[in-house]
Amino acid sequence: MHRPWYQQFWPWFLIVLPLCAVVASLYTLHLASTNADTMVVDDYYKKGRAINQDLSELKEAERLGLMAELGYADGQITLRMQGEHTEGEPVRLRFTHPTLAEQDVQALLTTDAAGVYRFRPDHVLLNGLWNLQLEAFDRRWRMQQRIRLPIADKLVIRAGQ
Numbered sequence: 001m002h003r004p005w006y007q008q009f010w011p012w013f014l015i016v017l018p019l020c021a022v023v024a025s026l027y028t029l030h031l032a033s034t035n036a037d038t039m040v041v042d043d044y045y046k047k048g049r050a051i052n053q054d055l056s057e058l059k060e061a062e063r064l065g066l067m068a069e070l071g072y073a074d075g076q077i078t079l080r081m082q083g084e085h086t087e088g089e090p091v092r093l094r095f096t097h098p099t100l101a102e103q104d105v106q107a108l109l110t111t112d113a114a115g116v117y118r119f120r121p122d123h124v125l126l127n128g129l130w131n132l133q134l135e136a137f138d139r140r141w142r143m144q145q146r147i148r149l150p151i152a153d154k155l156v157i158r159a160g161q
Contacts, residue, residue, distance in 0.1 A: 061141035062159040066158075067156065069154050078117070081115075088115070090109060091137065092109075098131065108137060
């Protein structure tokens, strides 16, 4: 005696395979719509043109012979500047993570009596690659470099390298 189709193995096996693909595609659609890609910029053309215009700030830092000594220990960033810059001038510091925009840190730093810039971010910076940008508060010069955290002792950043 034959059993009805819904009591047999092979029809259910053939139904479950495409059903799994449909469920996986719906889950992928959900992930894509709820997690925006922070690396994509809407106005990429304007950003590209702005980058080309900003090269003068990098050249100015090189002309001034600027050098920065960066330290990161116990959750505190320390920075010493050398070169032909105004002593005690405020400096903008930006740490941008290549893929996680919510981890980015930026601050306007001023020196203490010893000429050291100090800053304690709200959150611990993740280990790995970061884009570091230092610039004068009035944006006359800028230094930038890709760095890797954690820093063992001190990291020396020279303008133009």
